[in-house]
Each structure stands twice: as C-alpha cells, then as structure tokens.
Amino acid sequence: MAKTESDIIEYIKNYIDGYGGDYPSWYVGIAENPRERLIKGHRLDINNDLWIFSTAESAHAARRIERHFADILKTDGGMGGGADTDCCVYVYKKNPHTDP
Numbered sequence: 001m002a003k004t005e006s007d008i009i010e011y012i013k014n015y016i017d018g019y020g021g022d023y024p025s026w027y028v029g030i031a032e033n034p035r036e037r038l039i040k041g042h043r044l045d046i047n048n049d050l051w052i053f054s055t056a057e058s059a060h061a062a063r064r065i066e067r068h069f070a071d072i073l074k075t076d077g078g079m080g081g082g083a084d085t086d087c088c089v090y091v092y093k094k095n096p097h098t099d100p
Contacts, residue, residue, distance in 0.1 A: 002057045002087070008065050012091050013073075015052050019093065027092055027100065028069040030062045030082040034090035043099050044092055051092035058087060065089045076100060 003011070016026055031037035034053040038044040044051060056062040063082075066089060069075040076094065094100055 002055050004057065005061050005065055008054045008056055008089055009068055011054055012052070012065075012069065012089070015091065016075075019050055023069070023073040023075045025076075025094055026069075027076045027094055027098075028066055029077050029090055030059070030066050030086040031088050031090060032083060032086050034088045038090060038092060041099070042092065043097055045097070049092060049095060049098070051090065053088050053090035056087050056089055059083075059085050062087050062089050 012028065016023060027042070029037070035046065038051060039046060056065060066077055067079065069091075070077045070079055075091075092098065
C-alpha cells in the first residue's frame with residue numbers, strides 16, 4: 001500500500017536514526033523492484049545488510065523523497081536514475097561490498 005511522502009520520510013529517518021544516523025553512510029534510491037535493484041545493482045546482502053523500502057503514492061513523490069534525503073540530510077543516492085514509473089523508495093547502509 002502506498003504511503004504519503006511525509007510518512008515515508010519519517011519511516012526512513014527513524015530507521016537510519018535507529019542505527020546511529022550518519023546519513024552520508026546511507027544510500028537512498030528509487031526503483032520499480034527494490035529487492036532486485038538492491039541485490040543485482042548494489043550487491044546488497046539482504047540477509048545481513050541494513051535496508052528497507054516503502055512504496056510512494058507516485059513516481060514524482062518517490063523522486064521528491066529521494067531528493068529530500070540527498071539535499072537536506074546528505075545521503076548518497078543516484079539522483080536522476082530510475083524510470084519515470086518507479087514508485088518504491090529504498091535505503092541501505094553502504095558497506096565495502098556494496099556498490100556504492
């Protein structure tokens with residue numbers, strides 16, 4: 001079920017804060033299929049790495065959320081990537097084995 005922008009921002013912020021904050025060590029992106037993108041695109045170990053995702057109300061909302069974290073909280077992220085229909089916002093803690 002899709003969530004509002006403010007709900008997703010709060011959800012992601014609380015998750016990152018729960019693991020010590022340090023926003024630049026986290027990556028926020030958008031995808032149609034976040035699990036596939038995390039595993040194949042970012043080489044994430046979904047069983048051991050820290051990650052979450054949430055579905056936004058629209059692709060435009062997902063992009064605004066991604067930009068919020070990159071511009072205001074200084075997370076890493078692939079601004080401009082993804083497709084025009086990607087509504088899922090994902091976040092993961094970067095590690096030496098992830099890309100980035």
